[in-house]
Amino acid sequence: MAVPLLDLVAQYRKIREEVRAAVDAVLDSQVCIGGPKVAECEKAVAAYSDAKFGIGASSGTDALLNALMSAGVGRNDEVITTTFTFFATAGCIARLGARPVFVDIDPKTYNIDAKMVARRVSRKTKAIIPVHLFGQMADMEPIMEVARQRRLAIVEDAAQAVGATQKGKKAGSVGTCGCFSFFPSKNLGGAGDGGMIVTSDATLAEMCTVMRNHGSKPKYHHKYVGGNFRLDPIQAAVITVKLKYLEEWHEARRANAAYYDARFGGSKKIVTPYVEPHNRMIYNQYVIRIPADRGGSRDQVEAHLNAKKIGNAIYYPVPLHLQQCFAELAYKEGDLPHAEQAAREVLALPIYPELTEAQRDEVATAVLEAVGG
């Protein structure tokens, strides 16, 4: 039986009528930029994330870009972040003429090694971007401590972590602001690109609101150079509908993760995701590791799953410090060894909420077959 990595059609089938009615309402109104649907969505996502303000964005990438611009990041600044993340995290830093300073990961959680962050702070450091990878929050306390001492902005890249918590605090609500992505494959995905910044800092919220509209305030008067970073009302309508189901979907993902954890628990060749006891993970991805030093081969598992038409993915095969576009930063192989090893050993499996018992059995059986039990 083929099992896709993600089945958005199965999700859509259950909410089709509601989504179509919400989209129709936008089309009937012909309010196609901004308007009440965007405001409603911003309010709902901010409330869900325990933040005072939500500022819609055209994508998770643009949410990050806007947040960094609004926090004043620019030429010759340094921004500390993890090397093991989606490209957008560091791409936004570089696009502003700032320098990404890459930190290695905690090999258990794959998140930034928070204890290393303080050591990379320099006079040029302007901000830190902790990324809540795969749906689990990075260790925020040591990062917030550094931020307090050095007055740095903390922009949480919560693109994969809407609804995740740490010690009861929601992703996006701990730092200066948090950025979400509504890319369709995310736990809270739109029908296209979208994103949002959440913050409880009124000054920053105001700046993000101005910057998302070319820095224009009042209209056609530009104190700043911003961009078109707006969330569109059709995406806002879809997200607002889906938000109602999000907790239910998180729980279904967590149940699937518990199932895999139990199936893989007996195998020495599979490392299941480690979740810190004070974290609530939302499993945007379920990522196993096949450690080479235990005689396993991730590439062999990948090939076996591909042959059986079982969806899988490698997030991420090349850490950012080794990307060609960052060659001038002069990192070399071996500099951030935990991330480099993870890039060779990780594999994401289907975890979406609508996965059936038969499907997840098929996935687990195939993985166990591939590693020899």
Ligand SMILES: Cc1ncc(COP(=O)(O)O)c(C=O)c1O
């Ligand atoms: C960690 C991380 N940061 C940023 C982004 C960028 O979001 P988007 O694709 O919505 O621009 C993504 C998702 O793609 C992501 O996973």
